[in-house]
Amino acid sequence: MENINKYEATKGSELVLQYKVKLPSAQPEKPALVLLMHGVGSNEDDMFRLANEFEGNVVVVSARAPFTTAPGRYAWFALEITDGIRKINEEQAEKSRQVINLFVNQLTERYNIDQNRVYIGGFSQGGIMSYSVGLTYPKKFTGIFAFSSRLLAEIKPLIKDKKELEHLKLFIAHGIQDQTLVVEYGREARGYLSPMLPKLEYHEYEMTHTIIGEELQDFKTWLGVL
Numbered sequence: 001m002e003n004i005n006k007y008e009a010t011k012g013s014e015l016v017l018q019y020k021v022k023l024p025s026a027q028p029e030k031p032a033l034v035l036l037m038h039g040v041g042s043n044e045d046d047m048f049r050l051a052n053e054f055e056g057n058v059v060v061v062s063a064r065a066p067f068t069t070a071p072g073r074y075a076w077f078a079l080e081i082t083d084g085i086r087k088i089n090e091e092q093a094e095k096s097r098q099v100i101n102l103f104v105n106q107l108t109e110r111y112n113i114d115q116n117r118v119y120i121g122g123f124s125q126g127g128i129m130s131y132s133v134g135l136t137y138p139k140k141f142t143g144i145f146a147f148s149s150r151l152l153a154e155i156k157p158l159i160k161d162k163k164e165l166e167h168l169k170l171f172i173a174h175g176i177q178d179q180t181l182v183v184e185y186g187r188e189a190r191g192y193l194s195p196m197l198p199k200l201e202y203h204e205y206e207m208t209h210t211i212i213g214e215e216l217q218d219f220k221t222w223l224g225v226l
Contacts, residue, residue, distance in 0.1 A: 020045070021061050032057060038065065038126045039126055041073045041074075046123075066095070076092070128149045130145065131189070138167075173205065180209035
């Protein structure tokens with residue numbers, strides 16, 4: 001996996017990640033922010049197809065992961081699976097965590113975001129990174145959502161304590177028939193995080209490694225009016 005994207009913030013209008021954005025139809029003074037992150041081997045177009053699901057006073061951003069796996073395909077970190085054991089590239093995962101954190105700062109400044117209404121989430125590896133960023137920088141976020149994802153063991157020592165996390169809303173959704181990231185990953189995340197996040201909401205669906213309409217409806221209900 002080759003890293004061909006530059007992370008360094010430069011002067012002017014450049015941000016550390018490439019992205020697509022949907023702006024509110026009006027020009028509110030302080031919009032909310034929803035940051036979407038795609039899974040491994042995909043790109044920002046994948047999650048941006050959900051942009052129209054979000055209505056109201058909200059800026060919707062779909063980010064491109066920084067590591068290239070093939071032309072038009074990207075990842076937040078490399079992953080190897082040997083004898084059923086998943087081994088991540090910890091250096092890349094950590095670099096992505098720091099880059100996303102900086103990206104949120106840049107988006108907040110560029111779009112004059114209401115810092116009390118910032119949501120981060122994604123699908124599969126994008127959801128993994130949402131856990132990793134949101135649970136280690138919780139003061140920046142109102143809520144986290146993870147579609148068909150898992151909580152990295154490597155991030156657990158960095159998770160903030162309950163006092164810093166208890167304000168966070170968390171939406172976890174997983175498919176019972178998921179063979180890519182089995183449903184036990186979702187259940188394990190729920191079990192581990194429930195004692196720390198009283199506002200955790202968990203759903204399972206009769207689906208594979210995908211996003212379905214019923215799931216989106218439950219998610220929008222959880223998200224509420226922005």
